[in-house]
Each structure stands twice: as C-alpha cells, then as structure tokens.
Amino acid sequence: MIDYIVPLFKDANIFFIQGQRKGRVPYSNSMVLGDYLIDTGVSATRLKKVKKTFEIKKLLFSHWHDDHIRECNIFSDIPFYCHPESKPIIEDIDKLLDLYEIRNTPAEPQFKLYLSDIIDAYGIKIEGTFEHNDMITIGNDIQVKIIYAPGHSIGHCIFHIPELKFAFLGDIDLSTFGPWYGGTDSDVIEFIESIDKVLNLDLETVVTGHSGLYKGKKLIRHELEKYKSIFIRREEMIKALLSETKPRTPEDLLEKNIIYKRYDFLKPFLLAIEKTMIQKHFDKLLVEKKIEKKNDGYMLK
Secondary structure, X not given: OOOOXXXXXXXXXXXXXOOHHHHOOOOOOEEEEOOEEEOOOOOHHHHHHHHHHOOOOEEEOOOOOHHHHOOHHHHOOOOEEEOOOOHHHHHOHHHHHHHOOOOOOOHHHHHHHHHHHHHOOOOOOOOEEOOOOOEEEEOOOEEEEEEEOOOOOOOOEEEEEHHHOEEEOOOOOOOOOOOOOOOOOXXXXXXXXXXXXXXXXXXXXXXXXXXXXXEOHHHHHHHHHHHHHHHHHHHHHHHHOOOOOOOEOHHHHOOOOOOOOOOOOOHHHHHHHHHHHHHHHHXXXXXXXXXXXXXXXXXXX
C-alpha cells in the first residue's frame, strides 16, 4: 500500500488518506469508509490515486471550507453530500468571501484566483444532505454516526464509529496552531462545546483534518485537552491587552502574536482572519460579562 494510504483496522475497509504536506493547509486529510470518501483536500494527484484504488460511490464533506472540498470535481461522476448548512456555500463558493470578510478588500482578487486556479472550487453540486445522528452503514454492517460539531464553522460534522472506538474529527484538528474560528459563521463557545462532545466519546483511534492519526485513549484525551486550552491562552492574552479605561478594537490587537506568529500566506487574508478570531473572543467575553462594549471598542469590566 502507498505510504499516504493507511489501513486502520484489520477487518474493516477503513483507510486514512494523508494529504500532501502531511495534511497541512492548504491541504487536508481524507478518509475512506467502505465505499464512501470523506473530504477531498489531499491533492489532485492523491485523489486520482484514491479513485483508482477504491470503488468510491459517495463523497461526504465534513464542512464547507475550501481546503476540504478542493479538486473534488475529480469525483464528479458520483454524488456529493454535506450538512444542510454547508450546502449553499459549497454550491456558491464566492459566499466565503463574505464569511471570511474579505469582499472588497485587497485580499479578494488574489483569493478568487486561488479558488479558481488552485483549489478549483467552482461549479460544485450537492446531491443530498445528512443531519446530526444520521447513520451510515459500511462493510459488514459497521455503523457510522454523524455528529454535528459546529464552532469551527457551521455545517461542521464528525464521523463516529462506536463499534471501533474511532472518529474522524474533521477540523477539531488537534494541530499545534490550535483551533481556527476565522469565519463569521464560527463561534468559540460552540467550538468548546463540540470538543467536549468528543471528550465524552469512547475513542481509541482518531484522524483529524490536518494533524493526522492518533491512537490510545490517554493520548487522544491529552491532545483534546491541550487543544482546548489554547482558547484560554488566547483569551488571557487578549484580556492582558485590555484596560478599564481605554476601549480597544480587534484592529488594535492585530499582529500581537495572539493568533498568528507569521503571515507567510497572503497577509491581507490572514489579518482579516485574525481580526475575526479576536472578535469571536470579544463576543464570548461579552456573553460571560467579563468585558463591556464602549464607543465601538471593548473594555474590562
């Protein structure tokens, strides 16, 4: 077997497909579950190899993000499925310009070229949808449960096989970068709740959208808790930059190493994302009544 196609269980047709650059953005990892493929971000070359190696009959998207649907038209001969909230975005990918808040900004023309020339994310049609708690049967009656897990984005789902104590976690990705919530549809409180859903599952093997394969209950729990703690670290950094006298805006907190340490990929885009992620923390702190809004800025209470 090719090194980026990894069988996970002896008696089940379940394979981890590692994306190019080990699944790091702008690529992502995929899964083959029986005759289903989950996500297509592994690269065009690897997708073509998957198509030759497996008899894939249906394609499922964990969510709408461009790095998970890229080059999916290689499988245009089979039906595509996603959560209902992802469907309108995948079918009209220009909507992400608003969800990323980059429309009419310096990042828009470059990003549209990226979507058309590199990601090839235009003209996608979704055949059907799946919902929270829907079940898929693969192989010899192995049941895959779909769990709605928003926060990273709307429409984000994980795929759980209780019998095998396995889950594909999508972009609850356990990366060292930490949780990403840079869309207007993202929500920090929901993201934390989704991580807690995973912590309540009995898991011995997981695959994530970007950092790959993890085995062992203790390791998986440790990585989930460490990943979750990054929210707290970022929040403490934000609070340390606020005062009780002078309102601060998300723009005031850019390039303070709260979210990004470098801006190697399209800096105007990353600054827009960083601004949104800081705003999401302000939204959470407002709900918790730890800060207050004044004159379009935010202050400690």
